Amino acid sequence: MQHSPWHRWITLAIISFSGGVSFDLAYLRYIYQIPMAKFMGFSNTEIGLIMSTFGITAIILYAPSGVIADKFSHRKMITSAMIITGLLGLVMATYPPLWVMLLIQVAFAMTTILMLWSVSIKAASMLGDSSEQGKIMGWMEGLRGVGVMSLAVFTMWAFSRFDPEDPNSLKTVILIYSVVYILLGILCWFFVADGVNPSDASKPSEKKAFQFSDILSVLRISTTWYCSLIIFGVYTIYAILSYSTNYLTEMYGMSLVAASYMGIVINKIFRAFCGPLGGIITTYSRVKSPTRVIQILSVVSALTLMALLATNNHPQSVAVGIGLILLLAFTCYASRGLYFACPGEARTPTFIMGTTVGICSVIGFLPDVFVYPIVGHWQDTLPAEEAYRNMWLMGLGAVCMVIVFTFLLFRKIRAVSRETENVASMATESLGQ
Structure with missing residues (x-):
């Protein structure tokens, strides 16, 4: 209808x-x-x-x-x-x-x-x-x-x-x-x-989408793992950013209400505006590759986390603390708006795209399982300075992982592109003869 x-x-x-x-x-x-x-x-x-x-x-x-x-x-x-x-x-x-x-x-x-x-x-x-x-x-x-x-x-x-x-x-x-x-x-x-549509169930392509052999074939593709681990790293930062309210309250002495409003800005407002910005960057800048944009954003994230580590032991200016967290939030949410574009950029075949996205979700969202109990344990058992230092170090490790796997994925994408171009060139030459 x-x-x-x-x-x-x-x-x-x-x-x-x-x-x-x-x-x-x-x-x-x-x-x-x-x-x-x-x-x-x-x-x-x-x-x-x-x-x-x-x-x-x-x-x-x-x-x-x-x-x-x-x-x-x-x-x-x-x-x-x-x-x-x-x-x-x-x-x-x-x-x-x-x-x-x-x-x-x-x-x-x-x-x-x-x-x-x-x-x-x-x-x-x-x-x-x-x-x-x-x-x-x-x-x-x-x-x-x-x-x-x-x-x-x-x-x-x-x-x-x-x-x-x-x-x-x-x-x-x-x-x-x-x-x-x-x-x-x-x-x-x-x-x-x-x-x-009941008729869809009879289509061979629909049946193929749920075969166990397709899952195994997806797991054998290197780009599946590269994309999954890129999501894993970005999502770790996403989980860590949820502690912004606690960090500003305990380390900078902000009131609970003021820190909670900052939490809304960081975790909600930035999500609304920064996600689409990633797509705008790939559309209108010279860097057309979503993978390359995520890599650049991850380098900025790494530098931001180093600054947070440097100011962690002696927090003085709350404006600096808020500014660094907002910058980290921007890089994270812009990357989140792009990371499911990576499988498509890697030329994942259409008939296994759904399976690929499902597997990437399972692996990529694993930080939901371990980040919160680990950081919560640090908050309960360690001084605030040490707990948040460990948290930022966890984030730095995750960002470094994103940088490594975006490099590997982009190298693979270029190799596939060159191979495709060579095949097309050879086909053109054979037709010319």
């Missing part, structure tokens, strides 16, 4: 907002770690365990989420995912014990990853033809960021209305997210199409 352009763009906005904000309760500690420890009674190590529980479950569910996207109604999956996530938030607002929080995180992973991750991407892609995919995916990333940013600013405003010692402050934030999730789920029911 054909819809008017306005209906299509409203649908894209609803899908994007849903896909973006659905993770915010699972990642609540990105902005509210200190209130979580104060009002919910968890240690930093326990909060890290809560985060890693979500991460481990998510890693397991990324691959089957693609099967869900191909086999089930998009409307039913997205609607039910958002409403169930909202209901789980209502349970979370009761400040449950640790074991219940761990179960909630497992359930969050099932709703946001298994039921929503691939479904939302495919549902958005089906809103346009092949010539519009770049535009649609670019707008989707931007709209996700706008949704996350808007809701984060509103909840932070609501949080700041309460007395700093009032436990209802964090509860109100959780309730707002829960209600918004349920409302978005209802909107998805009226705007999102089913997106499943």
